[in-house]
Amino acid sequence: MRGMQGMMQKMQKMQKELEKAQQEINETEFTGTSQSDLVQVTVNGQNEVLSVKIKPEAVDVDDIELLEDLVLMATNDALQQVKTTTEEKIGRYTKGLKIPGL
Template identity: 45%
Template structure:
């Protein structure tokens, strides 16, 4: 990006920045459409999270319910839901690093300087 006279080639720098912006927008679009699932309790509870980290679905298998002990069942299900959401959040974090990592490294580190929530 330095021309023979030792000056910075602003046109090349601008083109590189525009290409990086397109790649970033493409990665963000892929993340927006992505869905990952987290599970807990051997699959009794599952949580689906989108690429932005928003919970979009929670499923509880009826086998998780013990009709003889509703109080304990409620607490167990609450714990399993939290565990499934955390599992899905971990998976979406990995997906975000996979999609955005190569782009953010060129911008000062893992999200440093991007100013984008969640990245």
């Protein structure tokens, strides 16, 4: 019985640590940049875009596709940072487990 109770306490502690780590990730802001830092996109840990900053030299009315590519590049960079951080912080709790959404 003691072994089972101890295991339950460890699981509850781990669950609290996991929830804390997830909250930290959700509250963290990640800024992705494009080539030459012409575009910056900031997202939170919930993959919500918070801001987009575009330097004036990135805007060329004759080449809107370049600007679109820069925004896409910066957004993907920021989202990759969220994914990497989540894997680093949450991965130690979920080693080998396939939990949807984590």
